[in-house]
Amino acid sequence: MSRRRFHKSFLPNRKYTAPSMQGKGGDILNKKILVIALVILVVSGAGAIFMTAGVIAPARPQVYGKYNFVVEIDGIAQAGFREVEGLNATVEVWEYREGTEQTTVRLEPGVARYGPLVLRWGVTQNAELWSWMEQTLQGNIERKNISVIILNQKREEVVRYNLEDAWPSSFNVDTLDSQDSGPAIEELVIQYEGLDRVGSLD
16 A cells, blocks of 8 residues: 655645635635624724723822911911821721620721821910910810811912811920021920811812
8 A cells, every 4th residue: 555645735844825715605705704804803993992092091180289288276377387297087996796706806986086286386476376275274275176278389278177176285395406506396286176178179
């Protein structure tokens, strides 16, 4: 029996070329393949256009600097504060076990706590904040409302933090140092019982 030989067009390392389709049936099949290819091309192109034109990147929000602010006490703007800290609200978390369940701890919100607010400023002859502290030292708590206001580059109000029922609990003078040429600093620690944030879009 003679050994059957592979056709040369199927030898290894040869590029395979599909035989052409001749006749009426082949022409119809070729047209169908062409139509399908065109449909795929159109659909994929439309999808690419949709992905490019349909997706709109969100506008980046304006971020404001922490250096541009003013403090109001009972509606009166107080100038010259170097630092403000303690704008915060925290809710205590209570833990408990339900029934006879000993492995799972349930969590519930507890008491809300705020601050305290800390104001720092360079020493001047103005003793208004010290007079407020004196009221507390004498046992007469004088509650006031405070607003810390963030400003934009045009010095326009953009965000306001409102503190309710505030009163001073501590007054401090920074360490004085004959080797330090910086300003002398006073500090007032203020307790408050409510915090609200009001933005330009609220």
